[in-house]
Amino acid sequence: MKSAYVFGPIHLFGQDYLPVYKKLMALCEKYFDKVLGTYPDFWKTKEKPKEFYERTLKTITKCDLFIGEVSSPSHGVGMEFQMAYEKKIPVIAIAKEGISVSIMILGIPNVKKVIYYRSISDLLKKLEKELIIFGKKQ
Structure with a gap:
């Protein structure tokens, strides 16, 4: 079963990015058996910080592809990119045109x-073009 994790800042953009996450998730559902994401899976959690971290790590280690929104700095998103790196999970980063993406993000192999x-x-x-290419490589 193939799965994808769509993620991005929860607190920085708040509701402004909710429509983006919803549409990204819907698109990914065409290509993956299971899609998890910032919304709704991690949006308004009542977990303690350690529980949230552990659930995030567990989710990341089971996915086949990450799609991460990096238009604005976020400690959490940076940590998620590192978790993906450690598990050798391919990542697609997304950012608004004109944004200077962190050199650390750009350097992750x-x-x-x-x-x-x-x-x-x-x-x-x-x-969608990239998801089609990704699917052919699997």
Whole structure:
């Protein structure tokens, strides 16, 4: 069973990015048996910090692909990228056009693609192209 994890900042962008996460998840559901993500799986947790960390780590270690929103710095997202690196899980980073993505993110060997987008529709079009390519490699 193939799975994907769509993630990005929870607290930095708040509700502004909720529509993005929902649409990314819907697109990924066309190509993966299981899709987890910032929304709804990690959005409004009542877990203690250690429980949240452990669940995030467990989720990451079971996925086949990560898609991470990196338009704005986030400690949590950076940690998730590192977790993916340690497990050699391929990552697609996404960022708004004009954003300078962290050099640390760009340097992670398992970041297979950085997609810069103008709008949600632009992002979905570009991401779908990459998901098709990813599927052919598996």
